[in-house]
Amino acid sequence: MLPRSALLLVASLLAALPVNADGLYTKKSPVLQIDQKSYNQLIANSNYTSIVEFYAPWCGHCQNLKPAYEKAAKNLDGLAKVAAINCDDDANKPFCGQMGVQGFPTLKIVTPSKKAGKPRVEDYQGPRTAKGIVDAVAERIPNHVKRVTDKNLDEWLSEDAEVPKALLFTEKGTTSSLIRALAIDFLGSIKVAQIRNKESNAVEKFGVTEFPTLVLLPGNGKEHILFDGELKKGPMVDFLSQVAPPNADPAPAPEKAKSKKPSASEKKPKSDEPSEPEDSTAEAKPSVPVQAPAPAPAIDTLETSEALEAACLAPKSGTCVLALLPESDAEPTQPAKEALETLAEIAHKHARKQTKLFPLYSIPASNTAAKALRAGLGLPEDAQSVEVVALNARRGWWRHYDPSDSADFGPVRVEAWIDAIRLGEGSRNKLPEGIVVTVDEPAKQTDHDEL
């Protein structure tokens, strides 16, 4: 674990500290720690249901709730969001007030409505146990899963024939949280339905022999594919991702799109946040701009050639994704910043879902191995550009991320690229000689071969 992170690079732009440095929950907690800005991004604008705890670290009932709340977060992982906001933090006080919080802890369930960004918010008054919380939240997970039968299956299949579809064969008459969550992930790109085992025409048509079975219909009359992996959220998302990437959550901020054409006015700290409530108590605070921290922790940085070699260029190193940063005397370039933010979000998302992802690192231009790597891979050596590459020293391949002409390092494109690597899709280049370091190692090695 290399703790020094690329945060240093963006420190000049992000005036605030990581979320809740002194909150009730540690960084490793499954509870998502939020503030006002990330509430809007991660909760209010999500297609997922969330529960949010408004707390103060000193409050005894909050401390008592913590184990149950963390357990609920684990149980709801990948199905709903379990978040907490520290109302003792001055920056959050106005927001907690706005939300009508009068005592701690206050638990609110936030359910998406038909209107984006305008969720239904209700107080959770049930028992403060993991089960009570999980049941109440799971019940409110939006259901975009259509139930079909032999009778209307063909009709469903022929609706929007070009749109990919996923069909779950199940013995159950109810719609599980898991399939609902899957439908939410692919809302707008894959239509999801479920059908019961007793619908024998359908069962026969798709050659389903056991239940539950997930079938993917890529659309446009392409042959259907039966999923034979583990029936867990992560592998199922990966499976469906072969036809469409899951929705980025949080959705890429519109300000990112704007900042693709950097202008002189971009230099000054952003003050155009819509309707930040005026904090009447703010005078007393040091005059740092009110800037919410990025929700995702920055990816680790490999500062030295030794660190880079040990992590990614040793003969046994597995897949690594590296962001080779441009020379930066002053502040990082816009594409570099965007690439780092996007990679951080992707890593964070996988960490939250506990799905396996190879490590992502940023490599500053000052790392002496960065120049050699650029040269070896035939990338621009003047180090004016950010280059994102994936490589696997053990298997001897590498891939270059193509940001297109618009220097697009946004989440949708980058995540599609990462997912393709995870699924072993697309072409790989042979890693040129001399990239992987040679080490003298004892002939006998324990085999830690992982996927």
Ligand SMILES: *[C@@H]1O[C@H](CO)[C@@H](O)[C@H](O)[C@H]1NC(C)=O
């Ligand atoms: C929510 O769903 C819509 C489709 O209805 C999709 O376009 C959007 O990206 C989703 N938003 C998030 C944050 O997942």
